Amino acid sequence: MIKSKTFGSYLSDIIIWTVLLLLTALCFLPLMNMVSVSFSDSTAAQANQVGLLPVNVNFNSYRVLLEDAQFWRSFMISVERVVLGTALNLLLTVLMAYPLSKNTKQFGARNIYMNVMIFAMLFSGGMIPLFIVVKSLGLMDTIWSLILPGAVPIFNVILLMNFFKSIPDSLEEAAIMDGASKLKILFKIYLPISLPALATIGLFSIVGHWNDYFSGLLYMNSSANFPLQTYIQQLNVDVTKITDPSQLKAIASVSNKTLNAAKIVVSIIPVLLIYPFLQKYFTSGLVIGSVKE
Template sequence: MLKSKSFGSKLADVVIWSIILLLTAACLFPLINMVAISFSNKSAAAGNLVGLLPVDFNLASYKTLLQEGQFWRSFGISVLRVVLGTALNLILVVLMAYPLSKSKREFRLRNVYMNLMIFAMLFSGGMIPIFITVKNLHLLDSIWSLILPGAVPIFNVILLMNFFKSVPKSLEEAAELEGCSKWQILFKIYVPISLPALATISLFSIVGHWNDFFSGLLYINKAVNYPLQTYIQQLTVDITKVTNPAQLQSLADISNKTLNSAKIVVSTIPLLIIYPFLQKYFVTGMVMGSVKE
Protein backbone atom coordinates (compact mmCIF):
# COMPACT_ATOMS: atom_id res chain seq x y z
CA MET A 1 0.00 0.00 0.00
CA LEU A 2 1.38 3.36 -1.01
CA LYS A 3 1.84 5.87 1.77
CA SER A 4 0.66 9.45 1.25
CA LYS A 5 3.31 12.13 1.14
CA SER A 6 4.03 14.09 4.28
CA PHE A 7 3.41 17.82 4.51
CA GLY A 8 7.15 18.51 4.29
CA SER A 9 7.47 16.39 1.13
CA LYS A 10 4.53 18.18 -0.51
CA LEU A 11 5.97 21.57 0.45
CA ALA A 12 9.33 20.59 -1.05
CA ASP A 13 7.60 19.59 -4.30
CA VAL A 14 5.81 22.94 -4.44
CA VAL A 15 9.05 24.87 -3.87
CA ILE A 16 10.95 22.84 -6.47
CA TRP A 17 8.26 23.20 -9.11
CA SER A 18 7.93 26.92 -8.36
CA ILE A 19 11.67 27.39 -8.91
CA ILE A 20 11.52 25.39 -12.16
CA LEU A 21 8.58 27.45 -13.42
CA LEU A 22 10.34 30.72 -12.54
CA LEU A 23 13.50 29.64 -14.37
CA THR A 24 11.42 28.54 -17.36
CA ALA A 25 9.64 31.89 -17.43
CA ALA A 26 12.96 33.74 -17.15
CA CYS A 27 14.19 31.86 -20.25
CA LEU A 28 10.97 32.10 -22.27
CA PHE A 29 9.91 35.70 -21.67
CA PRO A 30 12.89 37.33 -23.47
CA LEU A 31 12.35 35.01 -26.44
CA ILE A 32 8.64 35.74 -26.57
CA ASN A 33 9.38 39.47 -26.30
CA MET A 34 11.81 39.21 -29.22
CA VAL A 35 9.20 37.47 -31.36
CA ALA A 36 6.66 40.14 -30.43
CA ILE A 37 9.09 42.93 -31.36
CA SER A 38 9.72 41.35 -34.76
CA PHE A 39 5.98 41.54 -35.52
CA SER A 40 5.50 45.05 -34.10
CA ASN A 41 5.52 48.56 -35.53
CA LYS A 42 8.92 50.25 -35.44
CA SER A 43 7.61 53.13 -33.29
CA ALA A 44 6.34 50.77 -30.59
CA ALA A 45 9.61 48.83 -30.68
CA ALA A 46 11.69 52.00 -30.42
CA GLY A 47 9.58 53.23 -27.49
CA ASN A 48 9.95 49.90 -25.61
CA LEU A 49 6.17 49.51 -25.63
CA VAL A 50 6.21 45.88 -26.73
CA GLY A 51 5.65 43.22 -24.09
CA LEU A 52 4.63 39.64 -24.77
CA LEU A 53 2.25 40.58 -27.59
CA PRO A 54 2.98 42.52 -30.80
CA VAL A 55 1.90 46.17 -31.04
CA ASP A 56 0.41 47.24 -34.40
CA PHE A 57 1.01 43.77 -35.87
CA ASN A 58 2.83 43.74 -39.23
CA LEU A 59 5.07 41.46 -41.25
CA ALA A 60 7.29 44.15 -42.76
CA SER A 61 10.52 42.86 -41.18
CA TYR A 62 9.92 39.32 -42.40
CA LYS A 63 8.98 40.52 -45.88
CA THR A 64 12.26 42.43 -46.06
CA LEU A 65 14.17 39.30 -45.13
CA LEU A 66 12.29 36.78 -47.25
CA GLN A 67 12.00 38.91 -50.39
CA GLU A 68 15.77 39.16 -50.66
CA GLY A 69 17.19 36.66 -53.15
CA GLN A 70 20.48 36.74 -51.25
CA PHE A 71 18.64 35.52 -48.14
CA TRP A 72 17.69 32.24 -49.81
CA ARG A 73 21.16 31.80 -51.32
CA SER A 74 22.76 32.34 -47.92
CA PHE A 75 20.23 29.97 -46.37
CA GLY A 76 21.26 27.25 -48.84
CA ILE A 77 24.95 27.88 -48.13
CA SER A 78 24.34 27.48 -44.40
CA VAL A 79 22.38 24.27 -44.91
CA LEU A 80 25.19 22.88 -47.07
CA ARG A 81 27.73 23.94 -44.47
CA VAL A 82 25.79 22.21 -41.69
CA VAL A 83 25.43 18.97 -43.67
CA LEU A 84 29.06 18.78 -44.82
CA GLY A 85 30.53 20.16 -41.60
CA THR A 86 28.56 17.89 -39.28
CA ALA A 87 29.31 14.80 -41.38
CA LEU A 88 33.04 15.62 -41.46
CA ASN A 89 33.07 16.37 -37.71
CA LEU A 90 31.41 13.05 -36.87
CA ILE A 91 33.72 10.99 -39.10
CA LEU A 92 36.91 12.56 -37.76
CA VAL A 93 35.74 12.57 -34.13
CA VAL A 94 34.82 8.87 -34.25
CA LEU A 95 38.10 7.92 -35.95
CA MET A 96 40.11 9.84 -33.34
CA ALA A 97 38.12 8.91 -30.24
CA TYR A 98 38.21 5.15 -30.83
CA PRO A 99 42.00 4.60 -30.72
CA LEU A 100 42.39 7.20 -27.95
CA SER A 101 39.91 5.26 -25.80
CA LYS A 102 42.35 2.32 -25.69
CA SER A 103 45.01 1.82 -23.04
CA LYS A 104 48.67 2.73 -23.58
CA ARG A 105 49.43 -0.98 -23.93
CA GLU A 106 47.05 -1.23 -26.92
CA PHE A 107 48.03 2.13 -28.46
CA ARG A 108 51.58 3.13 -27.52
CA LEU A 109 51.38 6.72 -28.77
CA ARG A 110 48.10 7.41 -27.01
CA ASN A 111 49.56 9.81 -24.42
CA VAL A 112 51.51 11.68 -27.10
CA TYR A 113 48.37 12.33 -29.14
CA MET A 114 46.36 13.21 -26.04
CA ASN A 115 48.95 15.78 -24.92
CA LEU A 116 49.02 17.34 -28.39
CA MET A 117 45.23 17.56 -28.44
CA ILE A 118 45.02 19.14 -24.98
CA PHE A 119 47.73 21.63 -25.94
CA ALA A 120 45.89 22.51 -29.18
CA MET A 121 42.63 22.95 -27.26
CA LEU A 122 44.19 25.32 -24.72
CA PHE A 123 46.51 27.27 -27.02
CA SER A 124 45.36 28.41 -30.45
CA GLY A 125 47.66 29.53 -33.22
CA GLY A 126 45.60 32.69 -33.53
CA MET A 127 43.33 34.23 -36.12
CA ILE A 128 46.07 35.55 -38.43
CA PRO A 129 48.02 32.28 -38.85
CA ILE A 130 44.77 30.40 -39.50
CA PHE A 131 43.73 32.99 -42.08
CA ILE A 132 47.13 32.77 -43.81
CA THR A 133 46.86 28.98 -43.87
CA VAL A 134 43.37 29.10 -45.40
CA LYS A 135 44.56 31.67 -47.96
CA ASN A 136 47.64 29.64 -48.93
CA LEU A 137 45.44 26.60 -49.46
CA HIS A 138 43.30 28.70 -51.85
CA LEU A 139 40.16 28.10 -49.80
CA LEU A 140 38.99 31.71 -49.48
CA ASP A 141 35.46 32.33 -50.76
CA SER A 142 34.69 28.60 -50.72
CA ILE A 143 32.44 26.50 -48.49
CA TRP A 144 35.52 24.59 -47.25
CA SER A 145 36.96 27.71 -45.63
CA LEU A 146 33.97 27.58 -43.27
CA ILE A 147 34.33 23.86 -42.51
CA LEU A 148 37.97 22.72 -42.50
CA PRO A 149 39.41 25.10 -39.84
CA GLY A 150 37.13 23.47 -37.24
CA ALA A 151 36.98 19.98 -38.72
CA VAL A 152 38.22 18.28 -35.53
CA PRO A 153 36.50 19.69 -32.41
CA ILE A 154 38.78 18.43 -29.66
CA PHE A 155 36.17 18.82 -26.92
CA ASN A 156 33.86 16.47 -28.83
CA VAL A 157 36.71 13.99 -29.28
CA ILE A 158 37.24 13.90 -25.50
CA LEU A 159 33.50 13.46 -24.88
CA LEU A 160 33.23 10.53 -27.28
CA MET A 161 36.51 9.01 -26.09
CA ASN A 162 35.20 8.87 -22.53
CA PHE A 163 31.95 7.37 -23.80
CA PHE A 164 33.84 4.67 -25.70
CA LYS A 165 35.73 3.84 -22.48
CA SER A 166 32.42 3.02 -20.79
CA VAL A 167 31.56 0.34 -23.36
CA PRO A 168 32.02 -3.10 -21.75
CA LYS A 169 35.29 -4.69 -22.79
CA SER A 170 33.55 -8.06 -23.12
CA LEU A 171 31.71 -6.82 -26.22
CA GLU A 172 34.97 -6.19 -28.06
CA GLU A 173 36.51 -9.44 -26.85
CA ALA A 174 33.49 -11.42 -28.05
CA ALA A 175 33.69 -9.72 -31.46
CA GLU A 176 37.40 -10.52 -31.75
CA LEU A 177 36.70 -14.18 -31.01
CA GLU A 178 34.21 -14.13 -33.89
CA GLY A 179 36.95 -12.86 -36.20
CA CYS A 180 35.83 -9.22 -36.48
CA SER A 181 38.40 -6.63 -37.52
CA LYS A 182 38.95 -3.36 -35.67
CA TRP A 183 36.89 -1.53 -38.33
CA GLN A 184 33.99 -3.96 -37.88
CA ILE A 185 34.18 -3.62 -34.10
CA LEU A 186 34.10 0.17 -34.41
CA PHE A 187 31.17 0.47 -36.83
CA LYS A 188 29.12 -2.55 -35.74
CA ILE A 189 29.52 -2.29 -31.97
CA TYR A 190 30.86 1.05 -30.77
CA VAL A 191 29.00 3.36 -33.15
CA PRO A 192 25.50 1.80 -32.68
CA ILE A 193 25.94 1.74 -28.90
CA SER A 194 27.14 5.35 -28.90
CA LEU A 195 24.09 6.89 -30.60
CA PRO A 196 23.26 9.09 -27.55
CA ALA A 197 26.79 10.53 -27.53
CA LEU A 198 26.85 10.90 -31.33
CA ALA A 199 23.49 12.68 -31.24
CA THR A 200 24.82 15.12 -28.64
CA ILE A 201 27.97 15.76 -30.65
CA SER A 202 25.91 16.18 -33.82
CA LEU A 203 23.77 18.80 -32.10
CA PHE A 204 26.89 20.66 -30.93
CA SER A 205 28.24 20.65 -34.49
CA ILE A 206 24.94 21.69 -36.06
CA VAL A 207 24.47 24.60 -33.66
CA GLY A 208 28.11 25.65 -34.03
CA HIS A 209 28.05 25.65 -37.84
CA TRP A 210 24.61 27.26 -38.08
CA ASN A 211 25.23 30.08 -35.60
CA ASP A 212 28.76 30.98 -36.71
CA PHE A 213 28.89 34.30 -38.53
CA PHE A 214 32.48 35.39 -37.88
CA SER A 215 34.02 32.77 -40.19
CA GLY A 216 32.00 34.23 -43.05
CA LEU A 217 33.35 37.70 -42.31
CA LEU A 218 36.89 36.38 -42.08
CA TYR A 219 37.13 33.96 -45.02
CA ILE A 220 34.41 35.12 -47.44
CA ASN A 221 35.18 38.24 -49.48
CA LYS A 222 32.15 38.21 -51.77
CA ALA A 223 28.79 38.93 -50.13
CA VAL A 224 27.11 36.54 -52.56
CA ASN A 225 28.91 33.65 -50.80
CA TYR A 226 27.96 34.67 -47.25
CA PRO A 227 26.37 32.01 -45.00
CA LEU A 228 23.02 32.97 -43.49
CA GLN A 229 24.26 34.24 -40.13
CA THR A 230 26.87 36.48 -41.77
CA TYR A 231 24.29 37.79 -44.22
CA ILE A 232 21.68 38.69 -41.61
CA GLN A 233 24.38 40.14 -39.35
CA GLN A 234 25.33 42.54 -42.15
CA LEU A 235 21.74 43.36 -43.11
CA THR A 236 20.58 46.73 -41.80
CA VAL A 237 17.88 49.23 -42.63
CA ASP A 238 19.32 51.96 -44.84
CA ILE A 239 16.57 54.03 -46.49
CA THR A 240 19.06 56.47 -48.07
CA LYS A 241 20.09 53.84 -50.63
CA VAL A 242 16.52 53.04 -51.73
CA THR A 243 15.09 54.68 -54.83
CA ASN A 244 12.05 52.47 -55.48
CA PRO A 245 8.92 54.12 -53.89
CA ALA A 246 7.31 50.74 -53.12
CA GLN A 247 10.43 49.48 -51.37
CA LEU A 248 10.77 52.81 -49.56
CA GLN A 249 7.23 52.43 -48.20
CA SER A 250 8.03 48.90 -47.06
CA LEU A 251 11.21 49.98 -45.26
CA ALA A 252 9.35 52.84 -43.61
CA ASP A 253 7.50 50.28 -41.46
CA ILE A 254 10.62 48.65 -39.99
CA SER A 255 13.69 49.62 -38.01
CA ASN A 256 16.96 47.93 -37.17
CA LYS A 257 15.45 46.79 -33.87
CA THR A 258 12.49 44.99 -35.47
CA LEU A 259 14.68 43.66 -38.27
CA ASN A 260 17.29 42.31 -35.83
CA SER A 261 14.54 40.55 -33.89
CA ALA A 262 13.25 38.99 -37.11
CA LYS A 263 16.80 37.86 -37.94
CA ILE A 264 17.10 36.00 -34.65
CA VAL A 265 13.66 34.40 -34.99
CA VAL A 266 14.29 33.19 -38.55
CA SER A 267 17.77 31.85 -37.75
CA THR A 268 16.44 29.95 -34.72
CA ILE A 269 13.62 28.10 -36.52
CA PRO A 270 15.80 25.40 -38.19
CA LEU A 271 17.40 24.50 -34.85
CA LEU A 272 13.98 24.21 -33.22
CA ILE A 273 12.96 21.82 -36.00
CA ILE A 274 16.09 19.66 -35.71
CA TYR A 275 16.24 19.38 -31.92
CA PRO A 276 13.16 17.14 -31.37
CA PHE A 277 14.62 14.51 -33.73
CA LEU A 278 17.80 14.29 -31.63
CA GLN A 279 16.20 14.66 -28.21
CA LYS A 280 15.11 11.02 -27.93
CA TYR A 281 18.74 9.88 -27.95
CA PHE A 282 19.59 11.97 -24.90
CA VAL A 283 17.45 9.77 -22.65
CA THR A 284 18.51 6.47 -24.19
CA GLY A 285 20.45 4.05 -22.00
CA MET A 286 24.22 4.26 -22.22
CA VAL A 287 24.71 0.66 -23.38
CA MET A 288 21.25 -0.84 -23.79
CA GLY A 289 21.35 -4.53 -24.58
CA SER A 290 25.08 -4.90 -23.96
CA VAL A 291 26.73 -7.68 -21.96
CA LYS A 292 27.06 -6.84 -18.28
CA GLU A 293 30.42 -7.19 -16.59
Protein backbone atom coordinates in the same frame (compact mmCIF):
# COMPACT_ATOMS: atom_id res chain seq x y z
CA MET B 1 4.61 -0.30 1.33
CA ILE B 2 3.78 3.16 -0.02
CA LYS B 3 4.42 5.91 2.48
CA SER B 4 2.29 9.07 2.44
CA LYS B 5 4.07 12.30 1.73
CA THR B 6 4.85 14.57 4.64
CA PHE B 7 4.26 18.31 4.75
CA GLY B 8 7.99 18.87 4.24
CA SER B 9 8.05 16.79 1.03
CA TYR B 10 5.03 18.69 -0.34
CA LEU B 11 6.71 21.99 0.52
CA SER B 12 9.96 20.96 -1.18
CA ASP B 13 8.03 19.92 -4.32
CA ILE B 14 6.29 23.31 -4.40
CA ILE B 15 9.60 25.15 -4.05
CA ILE B 16 11.25 23.05 -6.77
CA TRP B 17 8.37 23.52 -9.22
CA THR B 18 8.26 27.26 -8.47
CA VAL B 19 11.97 27.62 -9.19
CA LEU B 20 11.64 25.60 -12.41
CA LEU B 21 8.71 27.68 -13.59
CA LEU B 22 10.61 30.90 -12.88
CA LEU B 23 13.63 29.62 -14.84
CA THR B 24 11.33 28.61 -17.70
CA ALA B 25 9.81 32.09 -17.71
CA LEU B 26 13.27 33.70 -17.74
CA CYS B 27 14.08 31.72 -20.89
CA PHE B 28 10.69 31.92 -22.61
CA LEU B 29 9.54 35.51 -22.00
CA PRO B 30 12.50 37.24 -23.73
CA LEU B 31 11.92 34.99 -26.75
CA MET B 32 8.24 35.94 -26.80
CA ASN B 33 9.21 39.62 -26.63
CA MET B 34 11.63 39.17 -29.53
CA VAL B 35 8.94 37.51 -31.65
CA SER B 36 6.48 40.29 -30.79
CA VAL B 37 8.98 43.01 -31.70
CA SER B 38 9.61 41.36 -35.08
CA PHE B 39 5.87 41.55 -35.88
CA SER B 40 5.38 45.09 -34.52
CA ASP B 41 5.44 48.54 -36.08
CA SER B 42 8.83 50.25 -35.99
CA THR B 43 7.47 53.26 -34.06
CA ALA B 44 6.15 51.09 -31.24
CA ALA B 45 9.34 49.03 -31.17
CA GLN B 46 11.59 52.09 -31.00
CA ALA B 47 9.44 53.52 -28.18
CA ASN B 48 9.77 50.25 -26.22
CA GLN B 49 5.99 49.83 -26.20
CA VAL B 50 6.10 46.14 -27.20
CA GLY B 51 5.68 43.56 -24.47
CA LEU B 52 4.58 39.96 -24.93
CA LEU B 53 2.12 40.85 -27.72
CA PRO B 54 2.84 42.69 -31.01
CA VAL B 55 1.73 46.29 -31.51
CA ASN B 56 0.26 47.26 -34.91
CA VAL B 57 0.98 43.83 -36.38
CA ASN B 58 2.76 43.73 -39.73
CA PHE B 59 5.06 41.34 -41.57
CA ASN B 60 7.28 43.88 -43.29
CA SER B 61 10.44 42.86 -41.42
CA TYR B 62 10.05 39.28 -42.63
CA ARG B 63 9.17 40.51 -46.11
CA VAL B 64 12.44 42.42 -46.26
CA LEU B 65 14.31 39.24 -45.33
CA LEU B 66 12.41 36.71 -47.41
CA GLU B 67 12.17 38.78 -50.59
CA ASP B 68 15.93 39.24 -50.64
CA ALA B 69 17.65 36.80 -53.04
CA GLN B 70 20.87 37.03 -51.02
CA PHE B 71 19.00 35.80 -47.95
CA TRP B 72 18.12 32.51 -49.66
CA ARG B 73 21.61 32.17 -51.12
CA SER B 74 23.12 32.62 -47.66
CA PHE B 75 20.54 30.22 -46.22
CA MET B 76 21.59 27.47 -48.65
CA ILE B 77 25.27 28.14 -47.91
CA SER B 78 24.56 27.64 -44.21
CA VAL B 79 22.60 24.44 -44.91
CA GLU B 80 25.49 23.13 -47.01
CA ARG B 81 27.93 24.06 -44.28
CA VAL B 82 25.88 22.30 -41.59
CA VAL B 83 25.50 19.11 -43.65
CA LEU B 84 29.15 18.88 -44.75
CA GLY B 85 30.58 20.19 -41.50
CA THR B 86 28.55 17.92 -39.22
CA ALA B 87 29.28 14.85 -41.36
CA LEU B 88 33.02 15.60 -41.33
CA ASN B 89 32.99 16.37 -37.60
CA LEU B 90 31.27 13.08 -36.78
CA LEU B 91 33.52 11.03 -39.05
CA LEU B 92 36.80 12.47 -37.75
CA THR B 93 35.59 12.47 -34.14
CA VAL B 94 34.66 8.78 -34.32
CA LEU B 95 37.91 7.80 -36.04
CA MET B 96 39.95 9.67 -33.43
CA ALA B 97 37.95 8.76 -30.32
CA TYR B 98 37.96 5.01 -30.97
CA PRO B 99 41.75 4.41 -30.80
CA LEU B 100 42.13 6.92 -27.96
CA SER B 101 39.61 4.93 -25.91
CA LYS B 102 42.11 2.03 -25.78
CA ASN B 103 44.92 1.67 -23.26
CA THR B 104 48.61 2.08 -24.09
CA LYS B 105 49.05 -1.68 -24.55
CA GLN B 106 46.53 -1.62 -27.38
CA PHE B 107 47.59 1.76 -28.79
CA GLY B 108 51.14 2.68 -27.85
CA ALA B 109 51.02 6.33 -28.98
CA ARG B 110 47.80 7.08 -27.11
CA ASN B 111 49.33 9.36 -24.45
CA ILE B 112 51.23 11.35 -27.08
CA TYR B 113 48.06 12.06 -29.04
CA MET B 114 46.14 12.88 -25.87
CA ASN B 115 48.78 15.38 -24.72
CA VAL B 116 48.78 17.06 -28.14
CA MET B 117 44.99 17.26 -28.12
CA ILE B 118 44.77 18.74 -24.62
CA PHE B 119 47.49 21.27 -25.45
CA ALA B 120 45.69 22.28 -28.66
CA MET B 121 42.41 22.65 -26.76
CA LEU B 122 43.93 24.88 -24.07
CA PHE B 123 46.32 26.93 -26.21
CA SER B 124 45.30 28.23 -29.62
CA GLY B 125 47.69 29.56 -32.25
CA GLY B 126 45.46 32.63 -32.63
CA MET B 127 43.32 34.19 -35.29
CA ILE B 128 46.09 35.59 -37.49
CA PRO B 129 48.08 32.33 -37.92
CA LEU B 130 44.83 30.48 -38.67
CA PHE B 131 43.89 33.12 -41.26
CA ILE B 132 47.32 32.81 -42.90
CA VAL B 133 46.99 29.02 -43.05
CA VAL B 134 43.54 29.21 -44.63
CA LYS B 135 44.71 31.78 -47.16
CA SER B 136 47.91 29.89 -48.04
CA LEU B 137 45.86 26.74 -48.71
CA GLY B 138 43.67 28.63 -51.17
CA LEU B 139 40.50 28.16 -49.14
CA MET B 140 39.40 31.80 -49.05
CA ASP B 141 35.88 32.42 -50.39
CA THR B 142 35.09 28.69 -50.35
CA ILE B 143 32.77 26.61 -48.18
CA TRP B 144 35.78 24.64 -46.91
CA SER B 145 37.19 27.69 -45.14
CA LEU B 146 34.12 27.49 -42.86
CA ILE B 147 34.47 23.74 -42.25
CA LEU B 148 38.09 22.59 -42.19
CA PRO B 149 39.48 24.89 -39.43
CA GLY B 150 37.14 23.22 -36.92
CA ALA B 151 37.01 19.77 -38.49
CA VAL B 152 38.18 17.99 -35.30
CA PRO B 153 36.34 19.37 -32.24
CA ILE B 154 38.54 18.17 -29.38
CA PHE B 155 35.85 18.46 -26.72
CA ASN B 156 33.62 16.16 -28.75
CA VAL B 157 36.48 13.70 -29.18
CA ILE B 158 36.96 13.51 -25.41
CA LEU B 159 33.21 13.13 -24.87
CA LEU B 160 32.93 10.26 -27.34
CA MET B 161 36.19 8.69 -26.14
CA ASN B 162 34.82 8.41 -22.60
CA PHE B 163 31.59 6.97 -23.97
CA PHE B 164 33.54 4.28 -25.87
CA LYS B 165 35.41 3.48 -22.66
CA SER B 166 32.11 2.67 -20.95
CA ILE B 167 31.35 -0.07 -23.51
CA PRO B 168 32.27 -3.53 -22.13
CA ASP B 169 35.48 -5.00 -23.54
CA SER B 170 33.78 -8.40 -23.78
CA LEU B 171 31.84 -7.20 -26.85
CA GLU B 172 35.03 -6.41 -28.73
CA GLU B 173 36.74 -9.59 -27.57
CA ALA B 174 33.84 -11.70 -28.82
CA ALA B 175 33.94 -9.91 -32.20
CA ILE B 176 37.71 -10.48 -32.49
CA MET B 177 37.21 -14.18 -31.81
CA ASP B 178 34.71 -14.22 -34.68
CA GLY B 179 37.35 -12.70 -36.98
CA ALA B 180 36.03 -9.12 -37.15
CA SER B 181 38.46 -6.34 -38.07
CA LYS B 182 38.89 -3.15 -36.09
CA LEU B 183 36.85 -1.11 -38.55
CA LYS B 184 34.07 -3.69 -38.55
CA ILE B 185 34.04 -3.68 -34.74
CA LEU B 186 33.82 0.13 -34.78
CA PHE B 187 31.01 0.42 -37.33
CA LYS B 188 29.04 -2.74 -36.46
CA ILE B 189 29.31 -2.75 -32.65
CA TYR B 190 30.45 0.57 -31.21
CA LEU B 191 28.50 3.01 -33.35
CA PRO B 192 25.07 1.34 -33.15
CA ILE B 193 25.17 1.41 -29.33
CA SER B 194 26.64 4.94 -29.25
CA LEU B 195 23.63 6.78 -30.71
CA PRO B 196 23.11 8.94 -27.56
CA ALA B 197 26.70 10.19 -27.67
CA LEU B 198 26.65 10.64 -31.46
CA ALA B 199 23.38 12.58 -31.26
CA THR B 200 24.87 14.81 -28.57
CA ILE B 201 28.04 15.72 -30.45
CA GLY B 202 26.03 15.94 -33.66
CA LEU B 203 23.78 18.54 -32.05
CA PHE B 204 26.85 20.44 -30.82
CA SER B 205 28.23 20.49 -34.38
CA ILE B 206 24.92 21.52 -35.97
CA VAL B 207 24.39 24.42 -33.57
CA GLY B 208 28.04 25.48 -33.80
CA HIS B 209 28.08 25.58 -37.60
CA TRP B 210 24.66 27.20 -37.88
CA ASN B 211 25.27 29.99 -35.34
CA ASP B 212 28.82 30.89 -36.38
CA TYR B 213 29.00 34.23 -38.18
CA PHE B 214 32.58 35.31 -37.46
CA SER B 215 34.18 32.76 -39.80
CA GLY B 216 32.22 34.28 -42.68
CA LEU B 217 33.61 37.72 -41.85
CA LEU B 218 37.17 36.36 -41.77
CA TYR B 219 37.29 34.09 -44.78
CA MET B 220 34.72 35.48 -47.22
CA ASN B 221 35.77 38.45 -49.32
CA SER B 222 32.48 38.59 -51.23
CA SER B 223 29.15 39.12 -49.50
CA ALA B 224 27.64 36.69 -52.02
CA ASN B 225 29.45 33.87 -50.18
CA PHE B 226 28.33 34.85 -46.69
CA PRO B 227 26.62 32.15 -44.60
CA LEU B 228 23.23 33.10 -43.18
CA GLN B 229 24.41 34.29 -39.76
CA THR B 230 27.08 36.54 -41.29
CA TYR B 231 24.58 37.94 -43.77
CA ILE B 232 21.85 38.79 -41.26
CA GLN B 233 24.46 40.15 -38.82
CA GLN B 234 25.35 42.81 -41.39
CA LEU B 235 21.87 43.40 -42.74
CA ASN B 236 20.43 46.82 -41.89
CA VAL B 237 17.57 48.98 -43.08
CA ASP B 238 18.94 51.53 -45.53
CA VAL B 239 16.18 53.54 -47.18
CA THR B 240 18.71 55.62 -49.15
CA LYS B 241 19.26 52.65 -51.48
CA ILE B 242 15.53 52.26 -52.25
CA THR B 243 14.22 54.12 -55.32
CA ASP B 244 10.95 52.29 -55.93
CA PRO B 245 8.08 54.22 -54.20
CA SER B 246 6.13 50.99 -53.52
CA GLN B 247 9.15 49.42 -51.81
CA LEU B 248 9.74 52.60 -49.85
CA LYS B 249 6.14 52.54 -48.58
CA ALA B 250 6.41 48.87 -47.63
CA ILE B 251 9.60 49.38 -45.63
CA ALA B 252 8.33 52.50 -43.82
CA SER B 253 7.22 50.45 -40.81
CA VAL B 254 10.53 48.56 -40.59
CA SER B 255 13.46 49.64 -38.43
CA ASN B 256 16.77 48.09 -37.49
CA LYS B 257 15.21 46.98 -34.18
CA THR B 258 12.32 45.09 -35.78
CA LEU B 259 14.60 43.73 -38.50
CA ASN B 260 17.14 42.49 -35.91
CA ALA B 261 14.32 40.76 -34.06
CA ALA B 262 13.21 39.09 -37.28
CA LYS B 263 16.80 37.99 -37.92
CA ILE B 264 16.96 36.25 -34.55
CA VAL B 265 13.60 34.53 -35.00
CA VAL B 266 14.46 33.26 -38.50
CA SER B 267 17.91 32.07 -37.46
CA ILE B 268 16.69 29.95 -34.54
CA ILE B 269 13.86 28.18 -36.40
CA PRO B 270 16.05 25.43 -37.98
CA VAL B 271 17.65 24.59 -34.62
CA LEU B 272 14.23 24.47 -32.95
CA LEU B 273 13.05 22.06 -35.64
CA ILE B 274 16.06 19.75 -35.28
CA TYR B 275 16.36 19.70 -31.48
CA PRO B 276 13.17 17.70 -30.68
CA PHE B 277 14.46 14.77 -32.75
CA LEU B 278 17.76 14.66 -30.85
CA GLN B 279 16.54 15.69 -27.39
CA LYS B 280 15.78 12.13 -26.23
CA TYR B 281 19.44 11.21 -26.78
CA PHE B 282 20.94 14.47 -25.57
CA THR B 283 20.85 14.11 -21.76
CA SER B 284 21.94 10.48 -21.60
CA GLY B 285 24.71 11.02 -24.15
CA LEU B 286 26.07 14.06 -22.37
CA VAL B 287 26.06 12.42 -18.93
CA ILE B 288 27.38 8.99 -19.92
CA GLY B 289 30.07 10.42 -22.18
CA SER B 290 31.31 12.85 -19.55
CA VAL B 291 31.73 10.33 -16.72
CA LYS B 292 34.97 8.42 -16.44
CA GLU B 293 34.93 5.32 -14.27
